[in-house]
Amino acid sequence: MESSEKVKAHAALAQLTKKYGVDLSHRINLHKDGRTARALSLLQGWKLIGSTLTDGDVPLCPWRTRRSLIELRNVVTDGTLENPCLFRFSCMSSNSDWTLPELMYREFDLLEFICGEQVASVYAVIKGNAAANLLLKTTGNLLCSIELSTQLPKGMKPLERHEIIAQRGIASDLVVDTQIQQSSVYCLTLSGNEEFTDVDAELFGFDALTQEHIRAAFEFLRNSASKHALVENHKRISKIIAAAYESDQRRIKITIN
Amino acid sequence: MKPIQIAMLSLDHAHTRKYFQTLKDNRNFEWVAVTAENQQIKDDFESKGYNVPCYLDEDEMFKNHPEIEAVVMCSVNRKHIEQFRGICPKGIHILCMKIPTFDMQEYDEMISLVSEHDIVCQVELELHYNPVVLRLKKLMDTKVLGEVSTINGTNITLCPVYIFPWHWHGSPEECYGKRIALSPGDHRFRGGCISDHPHVFDMIRWLAKSEFDFVFAEAGPNLRDDLEVEDTVLVTGKMKNGVSFIIDPSWSRHERKNKQIEPGWQVDPKRMEVNFTVSGDQGVLLADCFGPNVYHNGIPTEDYIVHYTYFDEWIGMMDEFADCIRNKKRPTINLQWHKKTIEAMNACYDSISSGTPILL
Numbered sequence: 001m002e003s004s005e006k007v008k009a010h011a012a013l014a015q016l017t018k019k020y021g022v023d024l025s026h027r028i029n030l031h032k033d034g035r036t037a038r039a040l041s042l043l044q045g046w047k048l049i050g051s052t053l054t055d056g057d058v059p060l061c062p063w064r065t066r067r068s069l070i071e072l073r074n075v076v077t078d079g080t081l082e083n084p085c086l087f088r089f090s091c092m093s094s095n096s097d098w099t100l101p102e103l104m105y106r107e108f109d110l111l112e113f114i115c116g117e118q119v120a121s122v123y124a125v126i127k128g129n130a131a132a133n134l135l136l137k138t139t140g141n142l143l144c145s146i147e148l149s150t151q152l153p154k155g156m157k158p159l160e161r162h163e164i165i166a167q168r169g170i171a172s173d174l175v176v177d178t179q180i181q182q183s184s185v186y187c188l189t190l191s192g193n194e195e196f197t198d199v200d201a202e203l204f205g206f207d208a209l210t211q212e213h214i215r216a217a218f219e220f221l222r223n224s225a226s227k228h229a230l231v232e233n234h235k236r237i238s239k240i241i242a243a244a245y246e247s248d249q250r251r252i253k254i255t256i257n
Numbered sequence: 258m259k260p261i262q263i264a265m266l267s268l269d270h271a272h273t274r275k276y277f278q279t280l281k282d283n284r285n286f287e288w289v290a291v292t293a294e295n296q297q298i299k300d301d302f303e304s305k306g307y308n309v310p311c312y313l314d315e316d317e318m319f320k321n322h323p324e325i326e327a328v329v330m331c332s333v334n335r336k337h338i339e340q341f342r343g344i345c346p347k348g349i350h351i352l353c354m355k356i357p358t359f360d361m362q363e364y365d366e367m368i369s370l371v372s373e374h375d376i377v378c379q380v381e382l383e384l385h386y387n388p389v390v391l392r393l394k395k396l397m398d399t400k401v402l403g404e405v406s407t408i409n410g411t412n413i414t415l416c417p418v419y420i421f422p423w424h425w426h427g428s429p430e431e432c433y434g435k436r437i438a439l440s441p442g443d444h445r446f447r448g449g450c451i452s453d454h455p456h457v458f459d460m461i462r463w464l465a466k467s468e469f470d471f472v473f474a475e476a477g478p479n480l481r482d483d484l485e486v487e488d489t490v491l492v493t494g495k496m497k498n499g500v501s502f503i504i505d506p507s508w509s510r511h512e513r514k515n516k517q518i519e520p521g522w523q524v525d526p527k528r529m530e531v532n533f534t535v536s537g538d539q540g541v542l543l544a545d546c547f548g549p550n551v552y553h554n555g556i557p558t559e560d561y562i563v564h565y566t567y568f569d570e571w572i573g574m575m576d577e578f579a580d581c582i583r584n585k586k587r588p589t590i591n592l593q594w595h596k597k598t599i600e601a602m603n604a605c606y607d608s609i610s611s612g613t614p615i616l617l
Contacts, residue, residue, distance in 0.1 A: 085478040086489045086509055090409075090534070092541055123473050123614075125493050125501040131406040131536050133493045133503040135475050143477030145491045145503050147409050149536040159541075165489070165509045167480050176526040177550060177563045179543045251471070251614055 006031055009214055012203055016218045019202075029056075030217060042217040044209075045234050046105040049241065058220055058227050059234035061109045062212035065219060067199060068173045072162055073114045075171045082168035087111060087144035093158040095150035100132050103148045104241045109233065110162065111136065111144055118236070123253040124244035134244060157181075157208070258285055258583050261350075262324040265291040266315065266340060267332035268298050269425060270354045271417045272381065274518075276329055277307060279571040285579035290322045294332075298422050315340075319347070327377075327582060330354060333431040334452070338363040345370040350377040350582050352575075355455050357592060359447075359603060360434050368592045377581045379574075379588035380595045384456045384531065385463070386573030389546040393533060397464055402537025408464055409503040409534045412457035415523060416450075416481060416488055416508040421516045426453060427484055439476055439487055440610045447606045449486030454506035456531065459590075459598045464535070467498035468597055473614040474605035480509065492605050494614065520557055527563040 009030055017024050026040040035041045035054065045059035053059070063069055075081050089107050112118055117138035126132040134146040152159065159180050163172040175182050183195035198204060203211045220226060236256075243254040263286045265276060280288035292312045293299035299311050312318040319325060327350035330340055334356045344351060351371075357380065358364050371378040384390050397405070418427035425431035433448035451474075462468060477489035492504040511524035522528075531546040547567045554561045581588045597617075604615040 083478075085480055086491075086507060088505065092534075092536065123475070123493065125473075125495055127406040127499070127501055130538065131501060133407060133409065133501050135473065135491050135493050135503075137475065141478060143475055143489060143491055145493075145505065147407075147503055147534065149407065149534075149541060151406060151536045151538060152541050159543075165480065165507075167482075168511075170509075170511070170525055176561075177545075177548065177552070179532065179545055253473070253612060 005210065009206070009210055012206070013214050013217055013221075016202065016214070017221060020218075020222070022218070022221050024221070028217070028221075030213065042220055044213055045109070045230070045237070046102040048234065049101050049105060049238060053231060053234070057231075059230055060213065060216040060220060061106075061113070061230070061233070062209070062216040063106060063110060064113055065212050065215040069110065069114065069162065072164065072171055072173060073116070075169075076114060076164060076166075077116055080169065081164060081166035081171055084115060084142060084164050084166040086165040087115060087142060088161065088163040088165070089144060090147040090161040091158055092147075092149040092152050092160075094152045094154045094156055095129060096154045098150055098158070100126065100129050100148055100150060101241050103150070104132065104134075104146075104244060105237050107146045107148065108136075108237050108240050111138070111146070112233075114162065114164070115140075115142055115144075117142060119240050119256050121253050121255045122240060122244050122247055124247040126245065126248040132244070132248075258579065260285060260287040261326050261579055261582055262287050262289050262322075263327045263329065264289055264318060264322065264325045266328040266330045266344075267336070268293050268302055269333050269422055270331035271420070271423050271426065272354065273331045275571050276331070277305065279575055280329075281307065283572070283575050283579070285576065285583075289325060290318050292318050294422070301421070315343070325349060327352065327578070329381075333425045333428075334358060335431050335434050338367065341367045341370050345374040345376055348374055348376060350578075352379050352381060352578050353592075355381050356432075356452060356599070357595070358434060359452070359599060361596075361600070361603070363434075364592070364596060364599060368596070371592060377578070377586075377588060378592055379578050379581065380590045380592065381574065382456055382459050382590045382595070383570035383574045384460060384546065385590060386570040386577075387546050387567075388569070389544055389548075390460070393535075393542070393544045394464065396542060397535065401539065402535055402542055403539030405465070405500050405535060405537040407501045407503075407534075407536045408461050410457040410461055411505040411530050411532045412454040413505055413507050413509045414454070414529045415510045415512040416484070417453070418484065419512065419514040419516070420518060420522075427486055429486055432486065437606070438610075439606070440612070443476075444485070445476070445479065445487050446485055447487075449484065449490075450488050450506050450508040451490050451602055451605055452486075453508070455595075455598050455602060457504050457506055458601050459595070460533070461496070461502050461504065462598065462601075464533070465496045465498060465500045465502075467496035467500060469601045469604070469617045470495045470497045471614045471616045472601055472604045472608055474608040476609050477507075480511070487609075490605070490609070492608075520555075523562060524560065526552075526561050529565075 029039040185196040187194040429446035429448040439445040472494040474492040488508040
């Protein structure tokens with residue numbers, strides 16, 4: 001992120017905290033290269049893969065603030081879908097933006113977030129940093145496939161699919177009978193075509209990744225008791241990533257203890 | 258081309274109805290007779306008004322119609338071997354439904370019978386004649402994606418077992434040929450969604466231009482409590498050329514337990530999906546083999562549904578069958594080609610049972 005964007009992100013977070021009367025007694029840092037002993041570093045969790053966490057580090061899962069993903073979780077937890085059985089996740093991105101372990105971090109966390117269970121086992125087939133295919137089972141014996149690729153052309157937004165199939169009902173964040181996400185606005189002009197999907201009026205204008213990061217940082221500050229849970233979650237997700245690579249190397253299914 | 262005198266051997270298979278119109282329309286064929294397994298199926302067929310003689314006994318049909326040159330074998334999987342044994346010595350050509358048999362000894366016997374009696378035997382894998390698949394194959398052949406890393410495919414549908422007369426799809430014996438537990442301690446048996454969906458396994462081989470190296474499969478909990486066969490399965494692994502894959506052959510679209518295919522049968526908006534996602538070092542390709550479609554929420558349920566607009570695969574497939582018979586050619590999808598798909602499907606069952614990947 002450019003430094004001017006970093007300044008804007010900090011300013012937007014400060015504005016939110018002020019608007020909602022959230023106490024900002026800490027010095028806040030939103031970026032990995034800004035970690036200091038005196039600052040509370042509210043970082044995107046995947047950026048801490050392989051790092052030793054300091055006391056000030058809070059590994060956030062920004063996707064958990066996305067309304068579509070929250071509602072997917074809600075239809076599972078409130079019983080709208082009865083007895084989920086199968087989860088079909090996919091995320092493709094450019095390797096200029098994401099690595100496979102980073103995509104794993106995101107999708108593993110999303111699986112646990114949406115289904116409300118922990119990953120119990122993983123079997124992975126990984127192709128370098130290009131693609132990974134994973135089959136996971138949860139503690140409740142739900143079955144999940146996760147398809148990951150970093151081979152989208154540079155500059156493309158990630159393509160995602162999160163589909164849940166239950167004994168009664170299915171749910172997905174993709175429109176039925178489509179293969180990629182739709183946008184809210186299509187601007188087709190002689191100067192070219194543009195698409196927009198704006199989901200947060202308070203953080204209008206930020207790209208989706210930054211917007212979710214700021215929103216997740218704000219939600220943490222509103223409820224700082226979640227730090228321990230986020231740190232423990234980070235450790236477990238990191239463990240599942242390591243298990244996926246071990247599974248690929250040894251060609252066995254790995255049970256997560 | 259002189260039309261081929263063709264009969265349908267049984268009306269049990271879920272694809273049977275696809276042939277009714279095809280055999281009527283295709284001028285390369287003259288549809289002379291059918292057999293039905295019982296009076297109820299015979300009555301149902303005759304009510305459709307095709308005006309083709311329907312027999313309850315195969316021998317009687319062949320006796321009354323010595324002109325029969327070829328059959329579409331639409332019987333349950335378990336019966337195929339006996340029918341091969343009876344038909345091949347007559348020199349009658351066979352278009353066999355997608356699972357000749359899961360028993361590899363029987364499979365080899367079928368290959369021998371076909372070879373010994375010099376007949377044409379084509380396996381019904383109609384996706385090879387689907388226009389989207391043809392485009393996908395053409396793009397991949399031009400290496401538009403560079404070096405391919407992974408090919409992921411779905412073949413997900415409703416469960417056919419509640420539809421008359423397809424109940425055999427829920428029978429381990431009729432579908433898989435024998436009753437084998439899915440895994441130790443599991444109350445389910447082989448013969449469910451994996452057995453129903455060879456297409457996606459076949460397509461991965463065809464698109465990757467390579468054979469399966471190993472497969473790892475897991476069965477999820479069943480969506481339907483009353484089935485004794487599997488209905489959710491996911492498969493991953495690698496081809497011998499290093500291309501990895503995920504295959505989803507699940508019966509993961511919901512249906513009402515109607516006895517006929519009719520409006521209101523499907524519950525989910527989209528009742529069937531065959532999609533491919535291919536990732537390579539030059540980019541990514543996404544393909545939906547059935548569309549574009551139309552959408553409505555009309556009678557009888559007022560559910561929002563995808564109304565399909567496809568089904569021309571059978572034209573190309575039957576054209577090839579006719580060409581092979583009249584011009585003594587070998588079908589693209591012959592028993593030898595298909596054997597490796599059946600072996601991979603069996604390996605998936607072995608993987609579910611053992612909890613380990615299976616080398617092929």
